[in-house]
Amino acid sequence: MNARLARWLARVPPAHRLLLIGLAMLALPHLLRLPAWLALAIPALLLWRLAHDAGRVRLPSRFVLLGLVAAAVAGLFVHYRTLIGRDAGSALLLFLIAAKLLEMHRRRDVYVVLFLADFLIVVGFLFEQSLPYTLWMGATLLILLAAQIHFARHPAGGDDGPLGPDLRLATRLLLQSLPLAVVLFLFFPRPGGPLWGMPEDALGARTGLSATLSPGRISHLSDDDAVAFRVRFRGPPPPPGRLYWRGLVHVHFDGRSWYAPHHPVPALQPAELDLQELSDPVHYTVTLEPHDRRWLFVLDAPLSVPLDTVITVDRQVASPRPVSELKRYSAISVLRYRLDTRHRPGPVYLAVPDGAAPRTRALASRLRAAQADDRALVNAALDYLRSEPFFYSRQPPLLPDDPIDGFLFDSRIGFCEHYASAFAVLLRLAGIPARVVSGYQGGEPNPLDDYLIVRQSDAHAWVEAWLAGEGWVRIDPTAAIPAERILETPERLRPRRAEAGDRVQTAPGWLQRGLRRIGFVWDMLDERWNQWILGFDRHRQIDLLQRLGIDPFDWRATAGLLGALAVLALAGLLLYLRWRDRETHDPAIRIWRRLCRRLARHGLVPAPGETPRAFGRRCARKMQGSARDLERIVALYLRLRYAPDASGRDLEEMQRRVRGLKLDEKA
């Protein structure tokens, strides 16, 4: 059976095989995005062409093809409600390429297919720009280019000849185009927006934190291992237990859910920051994966934030636009601090709707009656969580009624959001200003490189309470739950106390260790890709230009730079040519080349493989007026190059004659 299949495939002309492989590679990443019928139709069309090339079936008639295309266009319109835009447009293009295969008769058709495929490669980057995808598309481009070279080299039929040279040439061409690509990548003017972004359809559902915190509505916490952001510290990273990445600050509570203040909020001026540093500042750079929200994540508490961002009274850092492409920013934080000690926060931090959580209200009153001091009350409340049978679970029961009372007195099973939310309400009801902060906690150091990976599964929520004299204090009620009351595998528990570095060593079995290591290598590559390729946005381009001493807003300077680069490239080329011709220290050859350059101005250029004597005769025929001189010069040159008894006098004579030569066509 296999042998039969192989024989069958051997009948397909190699260039067609290459073309079909390239198209299959191109289509593969798209198929997952397409409606199912189209995802099946496209491989079917490719197979149809393959079967035709193997001599098995006939291509459809024009009418059948027309019907197919019409049906597909109608189907696409029904599915997407449009034919333009990123999703519908690329699906249509892919279908048309596959359909064009069925009427590919002449070389022109082949080129149409190839150029459309090249265009679709570009379109694909509107969906994805990851490193593996880029490598895959590079390989696809190589195959398609080789097919194109093959068709160009074998115009008649294009069915014979080995593919090896074509693949080699395609590789060489791609490699040769790399320097130009680098120059364009670095210096081509970039739009302010995302390089590949198409915000209308690109804002799909992405995992990440939500602006609303509704404990009791979500029945399970995601175990998404996707990277939220990566951090590089200047200097040694702080211990994992201190890494609280602040994202959103939820201030408003409506009895069920917590809300972050709406934008725009009054931005805080740096002078208004009331922050006492109790430890050395930590410098770090975050590379944030796009999450389509405006907020950024900074270590608690931020001291300095990126230039183009705002910081609110709640110390929430926001970017002016939703983060829809990879964003890189630097920030400085202090891990031990005193914040806003001077003024007691307003009543909004104490607000709990009337009638919400009556039993919690009673508990708060009881605690308040026992403890006059705020700090003591917080500790008593934490003790309450510790002493009562509270459990941690990532899949807690739903709380349809009052989520606060329901959690604190009935279910007593929950994850960070439940604890943070209930704890903040408890404090507010006891008269202590409190807010819920959501973000990420911890992070996993990549042992191969000094950066930290923070994943979606590291998402966390905690409480900040305002205590007189201490200001805003971070309290993590989830951490109060003892380890034995965690209901799922402890490996997944937050906060992750174990250093990831230890885990590499202690993980059982070489295979798991190896896989983990590969995981880290992969993440490192991904991180570099993000940093250096995708993270190279307009700001970094401007930064680079400025570092090169060029004002990017001054077109003259930019033009000057490009001019200088062109001159440099030209100089490099000339140097290379000189280096290549370095063996021409034979003065006779140099004089001969000078003569050839002069003759070239009269349209006389040696044909490939033409000997000097034959060329000289041809020139003498054309330049009747100088025929004698030319013949003498050629004779001298031949003697100098090939005869055993040439002398310095011959060289001098040749030089003299070439210098004094007057080229004249008329006798």
Place this chain on the structure above:
Amino acid sequence: MDRLPQPADRLALVLDQAGRIILGKPRALRLSLAALLARGHLLIEDLPGVGKTTLAQTLARVLGLDFNRIQFTSDLLPADILGVSVFEQATSRFTFHPGPIFAQVVLADEINRATPKAQSALLEAMEERQVSLEGETRPLPEPFFVIATQNPRHQIGTFPLPESQLDRFLMRITLGYPDAAAERALLAGNDRRRRLPELEPVLDADELRELQRTVDAVHASDALLDYVQALVRATRESPDIAVGLSPRAGLALLQAARAWALLDGRDHVLPDDVQAVLPAVVAHRLRPAGESRLGSEGLVDRLLETPVP
């Protein structure tokens, strides 16, 4: 001094004399003489009756050499070529009767009609320039020049020479039909072969040996050796050629170019000489690669485009 008047003039005279018999084929004649001067052997591939035998006889006559002709047939045995030892009653001893190969110019006619066995007897003798029979080695005369003729391969009942054997011929040429003027002169004149005895030998064997030594002394500069090397390398790197030229082929090319330069009256080789002999020396040694659509002429044309350093 880039002219060697004496040898060049003598050779010009040879060509002139032979040209009286061989009409309208100056280039084939010149190539044949070059092959002889370069101590090589010549393979003529052509239809019967275009004058192959006449060419061989004429050369032998003009150069003052003795001549033998071996007609190759499918029942030809090695002994028919090399000779046999015969027991003689009178002396009670074996006496060696030399075969037709013991001549200075040997015409091996229609070599591809004989079996490989007979072919290889000839080809070994060509290569070694001696005959080993019954434990005794007998040198062949000096100079020794074989002109083999071959019918084009597609003719029925032939044993085409394998490539390894073809390599032993310095050159392969074709004569082709004469042009109209030459054919008319042929038809109008007497039978050319009858006029052969009228020809006066221009050289003798000693002089020819001297000329062969002169060929060895023709200067090939570094630049020229670069060119020969570039050509050989090009055959090895070309995707159109199945197997590139051997070192022996490179030497043959250089030696033939030297002979050509001497015929041109020069004491040094020019790239033009290499190009002049290239098709005759190289074409029969090259086989197009399986995928290539170029014939051997196309390969040579492509080769001639190799840049001259």
